[in-house]
Amino acid sequence: MGVTHVLRGQEHVNNTPRHVALQRALSLPEPHYLHVPLIFNADGSKMSKRDKDKVARAAYKEQCALHPERFLDVPGVTAPELAKWAKDKRSQLATSALVALAERLELDLPAISVEDFRRAGYLPGTLCNYLGLLGFSPGEKDSEGKDRERFDRDYLADRFEASRIGRSNARFDRAKLLAFSADDIAALTDDAFWSLWEAWCTRYATWVSERFDEEMRKRIALALKSRCKTLADITSPSGPGAFLFLADDEILYEEKAVSKHLRKGEPDGFSVLEAVREALGSLADFSPEAIEETVRVFSEERGLGMGKVAQPLRVAVTGSAASPPLGDTLALLGSASVSRRITRCLAECR
Incomplete structure (x- = not known):
């Protein structure tokens, strides 16, 4: 088969003499063996594909x-199969x-396999970089004199040595x-992020393209890029x-935010919402720039800081x-949705 080197977990050390004996008995070439340390979870348990079943x-x-x-x-x-699986901690469901x-559980399973990390929105280079640090060190310092941790796949391929595995x-x-x-993610250009997120959605969130056209999807991606840690964050x-x-009537209001930004102050946030709803409703151009300018003028005319207007609006929508x-938040929702959400907030939270 042309296999020259076998790298595997150290739990297979005891199997190696048997494999070598079989190879010699059959006059087969003997590859070089390297047994590497295992990867454990943060709690000290062995990282395993059964972890997903355990959490579920x-x-x-x-x-x-x-x-x-x-x-x-x-x-x-089936329900009987689930009941049987629940009683046997060693059993596993099909993926x-x-x-x-x-x-159904509204549960995020821990990522274990490569496909899990893809679904979770991690970039291939990011995962390879991190995996390259597990039990291995390139033995170099970065510009700040610290152990080098960030590198690409070419760097790892050029400098990898088995002798540096811990x-x-x-x-x-x-x-x-x-x-x-x-x-x-932060280092990506807007175009690169958009392209990667669009590809991720095509594979894991097809409903996005069914609900939004390409122009709207791109607006969403670029508006939320700075707040994302993975490609999956936008739709999480x-x-x-x-x-x-979410539909306009599905928004859940955080009580702490309602108390701080809507119920307190003079005037209170509810009064501000009623007035700014009219100002926003009169906008013919519901673009981020026009929205920001309208809120600025509204605030200045009433002697209010921008936060006294912006925060109640955020809570409401x-x-x-x-x-x-x-501006991006309101523009992405659209004028009609913003108005409906403000009206609902006033009715339910006041």
């Missing part, structure tokens, strides 16, 4: 006890069934990987663009006090 099983048991009817028709797996169950097991730090991803239910993909720039 715990959530399923908790939710099924309260609402068993929700799990009678999970695609790819398609596990993904369907996670969606002897101890590595810990997979998901927070560090996410930090790497955030840096790499907890991501910076969640408010865009997104449910929270954090969003992309106000």
